[in-house]
Amino acid sequence: MISTMTLEGRFINSFIQLGIPKEIAQFIWISLPILLVIIGATLGVLVIVWLERKISAAVQQRIGPEYAGPLGVIQALADGLKLVLKEDIIPAKGDTWLFTFGPAIVVIPVVLSYLVVPFAPNLIVADIGLGIFFWLAISSVAPMGLLIAGYGSNNKYSFLGALRAAAQAISYEIPLALCVLAIVLLSHSLSTVDIVEQQAKFGILGWNIWRQPIGFIAFLIASLAECERLPFDLPEAEEELVAGYQTEYCGIKFGLFYVGSYLNLLVSALFVSVLYLGGWNLSIPFFDTNINWDFNQTLVDILTMVLGLAVTLAKAYLFLFLSILTRWTLPRVRMDQLLDLGWKFLLPVSLGNLLLTASFQIVIL
Numbered sequence: 001m002i003s004t005m006t007l008e009g010r011f012i013n014s015f016i017q018l019g020i021p022k023e024i025a026q027f028i029w030i031s032l033p034i035l036l037v038i039i040g041a042t043l044g045v046l047v048i049v050w051l052e053r054k055i056s057a058a059v060q061q062r063i064g065p066e067y068a069g070p071l072g073v074i075q076a077l078a079d080g081l082k083l084v085l086k087e088d089i090i091p092a093k094g095d096t097w098l099f100t101f102g103p104a105i106v107v108i109p110v111v112l113s114y115l116v117v118p119f120a121p122n123l124i125v126a127d128i129g130l131g132i133f134f135w136l137a138i139s140s141v142a143p144m145g146l147l148i149a150g151y152g153s154n155n156k157y158s159f160l161g162a163l164r165a166a167a168q169a170i171s172y173e174i175p176l177a178l179c180v181l182a183i184v185l186l187s188h189s190l191s192t193v194d195i196v197e198q199q200a201k202f203g204i205l206g207w208n209i210w211r212q213p214i215g216f217i218a219f220l221i222a223s224l225a226e227c228e229r230l231p232f233d234l235p236e237a238e239e240e241l242v243a244g245y246q247t248e249y250c251g252i253k254f255g256l257f258y259v260g261s262y263l264n265l266l267v268s269a270l271f272v273s274v275l276y277l278g279g280w281n282l283s284i285p286f287f288d289t290n291i292n293w294d295f296n297q298t299l300v301d302i303l304t305m306v307l308g309l310a311v312t313l314a315k316a317y318l319f320l321f322l323s324i325l326t327r328w329t330l331p332r333v334r335m336d337q338l339l340d341l342g343w344k345f346l347l348p349v350s351l352g353n354l355l356l357t358a359s360f361q362i363v364i365l
Contacts, residue, residue: 033125037114044313045262049076051317052324059328083255091248095152102149103249103256109141110263117270118193120280120308122301131192132184135271136177139226142264143169146235149257150245161244164335165235168225171342176222178350179215182357183208183275196279209276214353216276218346220319223268225342228261230327234335265323266316273315280308 015025050065050073057064065072090096116131118124128134143166150162186208187195199206209216225232236244246257273279333341 034115037125038111041111041114041263041266042259044266045259046076046080048262048266048320049079051320052327055321055324056328059325080255080259083258084252086251088251088253089248091154094154094248098148098152099248100152100253102145102152102245103253103260105145105148106142107145107256107260107263109138109145110260110267112138113267114270116192117267118196118274118279119270119312120305123305123309124193127191127193130190132180132190132195135192136173136180139264140169140173142260146245149249153245153248155248157242158245158247161235161237161247165228165245167335168228168232168235168338168342171339172222172225172346175218175342175346175350176226178347178354179212179219179222180275182212182215182350182354185354185357185361186211192274196274196281199278200281203281204278207276207278207281212276212353212357214349215357218350218353219272219276220322221341222346222350223272224323224326225338227265227268227323229265229323231330231332232338233332234338237332265320269316269319269323270312272319273312277315279315280312282311 012022012025012029015028016022020028053072053075054064065075068075068078090099113135115125116128116134118127146165146169147162150158150160150165153159183195184190187198189195189198195208199208228235234240236246246254249257
């Protein structure tokens with residue numbers, strides 16, 4: 001007989017059987033997913049940094065890092081340790097409070113975005129009904145941190161980079177939201193879990209990428225601009241603005257900006273997987289996956305989560321590979337070209353895609 005007890009109940013009962021009070025077991029259950037998400041996101045960033053160095057080296061026909069660990073796998077960790085040990089300097093004429101809180105305001109919203117990402121079945125920290133809305137709302141806070149950091153630095157290059165970041169975020173958040181709203185219309189839900197499960201009906205043929213090809217392309221472009229990746233890295237263009245809003249930063253504060261940018265890139269890749277590529281689903285079309293396994297239910301749940309996590313990350317890292325390749329393929333655009341692309345192309349295309357999707361939904365209903 002397969003137990004109908006939830007994974008949470010089995011987890012808490014296991015701790016109670018070990019002699020741990022129920023209240024402490026519940027606290028561990030609440031804290032553990034958040035801790036795992038933070039650790040997992042940090043490890044994901046380390047992997048991305050290593051991949052970017054190796055892929056960039058391969059594109060340029062060179063070796064890349066290879067001395068810090070086998071094939072340079074701990075090079076990113078060594079860079080992070082270096083930033084932590086460096087002296088933290090605050091500009092003499094800068095605003096100390098704004099300069100200090102700027103990096104935190106950038107990183108915290110990005111970390112909170114991971115709370116609504118369904119990595120696998122039953123592997124999500126907060127399965128709230130407004131998950132997509134939460135992500136769109138919380139991600140719009142990060143550009144405010146860039147603006148605060150640039151203003152608090154009291155540096156003309158930093159402030160100009162911050163203004164570019166704010167203008168770029170406004171230009172591309174609207175098309176991004178419109179593309180997501182088209183997915184919401186198809187799924188009839190704002191829950192990220194519901195969106196993934198809605199794509200599982202026909203296997204790979206049920207993925208939203210086939211029903212929303214225009215929205216998928218617009219979402220990719222807007223995501224690259226939101227993450228300030230080439231060819232949209234105008235806020236920190238080294239050749240023009242030294243490093244933009246990061247010019248006066250060093251040590252752990254610069255490390256927060258560095259980690260925050262890669263965390264944002266990873267969460268964008270995860271949402272590409274969730275919204276358009278079926279999330280954890282990798283099933284055969286018309287194949288019934290509702291099988292009663294004759295194994296321990298806890299073991300089945302764990303294996304299902306591990307497999308789903310691997311599938312989700314594989315799809316996400318495909319997008320990351322494309323973003324790294326784009327960095328060494330396309331030249332940086334001018335600021336006026338970036339704004340024209342956002343307001344005069346992506347906005348009308350994404351709005352037209354939303355209206356077309358709504359029209360089809362009305363006809364079907």
